[in-house]
Amino acid sequence: MFLKPYRLKSSAALKGSEAKKLRARLELAFPHVPAEHLMPAKANVTQLKILTHGGQQSMVYCVDKQPMFFELDGGQLVPTLYTLWSTPDILPYLTTHEGVLPKLSNGADLMLPGVVPLGVGLNMYGHFKKGQLMAVNLTNNSSAIGVGQLARSSDELYMCGGHGVAVKMLHMFGDKLWAHEPSLLQQIPLNKTKPLSGEDFPALGSSDQHRKTTKPTPTEPTTVSEPVPQAAETDELTSGAAALSLEEISEPAADAAAVSPDEPTPETVLKNAFLAALKNNGKKLPLPLLTSNFYRLYVVPEASEQIDLKKTRYKKLSNFLAEMVDQGFIVVREETKGVDKIISVDLEHPELVNFITDVKTGDSSGAAAETPLFHSELKEMYIVSDVTAAFFTKMNYKRGEGIPVGQVKKIVREYVSKHGLADPQTKLVRPDAVLLELCGNREGTLSEITSIITSKMEHSYQMCSGKDTSGKPQIQMSLATRSGNKKVTLVSNIEAYGIIMAELIKLCKQGAAASTSIVKLPHQKHEQLQVQGNQIRFIYTLLTETYKVPPKCILGLELAKDGKKKRK
Known part of the structure; x- marks a missing residue:
């Protein structure tokens, strides 16, 4: 609903009487949560009238500039992620796997195969009604990452056999509503639940003396003992503090001092996010670009933790960008008073190049994590x-093998065409002996036959990388001449192998010591890698040894230089 930009039609502060009416609606919609928690009496409440990209009108209610609720057709109030983070129990939750998040962020609804069951049998998906508001979180973080409406009731979800839509998503982390106010952006709060251990359940009648006198280590959570009267607790704390020596009291402070230098400062987090934004999006930035949009759309999503500009020494975004201008990363121009735009970016800045080529350290043992060379993609x-x-098996697929969703219909079409099962006039498929076992003795369209077959298959997701070379076009290497009779090496079809182009360009610049860029010729459909000089041998070695591309998938090696010309 908010993945694409919406248009703000009007914005008005609510009067006291209007705010009371809204608070009464919240009490009616969420009776189990005090309305004062959702909308404090002295808060500044603003009503926004917006028009979504799909032409749908909606109301958004902001509390102290932060969007907290929006309306659906019919007036139903829906809490935003900021409300779910501050009041987690306002809605029930369905949990999905971490790998499903990219699909949801791209606009997909939450499908039933991606839902982690809440129980067994009829309790598998709880006891909810169709259209009920549901929050969605992840297996590794209980904080909400989205909110939507149940596509079916819990009983209907159970009867679906693990297929179909579970939640129609309305609002997601990273969409335009989450990013409505750039200065108040928040990242997903990390809220992991520590599993209980046997120490949390002592034997009946056992003494608590050991737990009271044993000092917890800094890496272990303090055990919570039974409540004691306040006076006794005060005496115990006083006597305990008197018994501690100065060395024992200073130990935690010394440990904290030893750990604190490793923690990144707010300025470091901001600078790294800025560099990462240029690294990943530098060539795709729609320049000139508003500085506020650059921060909101590119810098914030790259941050390793929540950025609070007020906690940095810059205090304001303009001060930070002014320093980046002084250091030569960007050029900013003031178009009108108070409106600044980035007009150019220096992607060859030494610090940016070092940041791109820097290998991130792994664990504390000093092992280094490899820079990813391939794009990873979650496939249905x-x-x-x-x-x-x-x-x-007749189409050369084995039992248990995964087939991409878009490929199944092509396989069925190929089978029908190979055996001549389609009626030339009606275009209906006449099942043969094999299809009779799957579809029964009735004719149907190609889509109907495909739907019946897929209904008898298990639906799943698989993380795929560019290392899989099956069915991909061959990489073509060639030579061309540019202005000044300069020879260049052109390489095409690289993107089909999921290779991260930024990393490949970096390796070419370092290894071949030659200018490297991406070009697109008028008669070519896809982009090509262009390297100065005859670098056929170098490119071939790089692809086969570093990227493990099979030699049979690369054409053009015969154009490589046999060696340097001998001087006469």
Whole structure:
């Protein structure tokens, strides 16, 4: 609903009487949460009228500039992520896996295969009604990452057999509503639940003396003992403090002093996010770009933790960007009073190049983590089941093998065409002996036959990388001449292998010591890598040894230089 930019039609502060009416609506919609927690009496409440990218009108209610609720058709109030983070129990939750988050962020609804069951049997998906508001969180973080409406009731979800939409997403982390006020942006709070251990359940009648006298180590949580009367507790604390020596009291302070230098400062977090934004988006930035949009859309998502400009020495975004201008990273121009735009970026800045080539350290043992060379992609798959194995084995697929969703219909079409099962007039498919076992004795369209087959397959997700070379076009290396009779090496079809182009360009610049760039010729559909000089041998070695591309997938090696010309 808010993934694409919306247009603000009007903005007005609510009067006292209007704010009371809104508070009464909140009490009615969420009776289990005090309305004072959701909308404090002295807060400044603003009503925004917006028009979404799809032409839908909606109301957004901001509390102290932060969007806290929005309205659906019919007037239903929906809490935003900021409300869910401050009041987590305002809505029930469904949990999904961490790998599903990129799909949701790109506009997909939460599908049933991605939902972690809440129980067994009829309790698998709770007891909720169709259309009920649901928050969505992750298995590794209980904080909400989105909110939506149930596509079906809990009983209907159970009867679906693990297929179909579970939650129609309305609002997601990273969308335009979350980023409405750049100065108040928040990252997802990390809220992990520590699993209980046997120490949390002592034997009945056991003494608590050991737990009271044993001092917890800095890495272990302090055990909470039974409550005691306040006076006794005060005496115990006083006597305990008197018994501690000066060395014992200073130990935690010394440990904290030893740890604090390793923690990144707010300025470091901000600078690293700025450099990462230039690294990942430098060539794609739509210059000239508003400085506020650059910070909101590119810098904040790259931050390793929440950025609070007020806690940095800059205090304001303009002060930080002014320093980046002085250091030569960017050029900013003031178009009108108070409106600044970035007009150019220096991607060859030494510090930026060092940041790109820097290898991130791994664990405390000093092991280094490799810079990722391939893009990873979460693909929706259908698994060949026992029921469908007879059909797919005829098309060279094995039992248990995953097939991308978009590939299943192509396989069915190929099978129907190969065996001449389509009626030339009606275009309906006449099942043969193999399809009879799956679809029964009735004709149907290609889409209907495909739907019946996929309904008997297991739905899953698979993380894929560019290392899989099956069905991909060959990488073509060639030579060309540019102005001044300069020879260049052109390499095409690299993107089909999921190779991260920024890292490949970096390796070419370092290894070949030659100018490297991305070009797109008028008659070419895709971009090409261009390296100055005849670098065929170097590119071939880089692709086969570093990226492990099979030699049979690379064409053009015969154009490589055999060696340097001998001087006469």
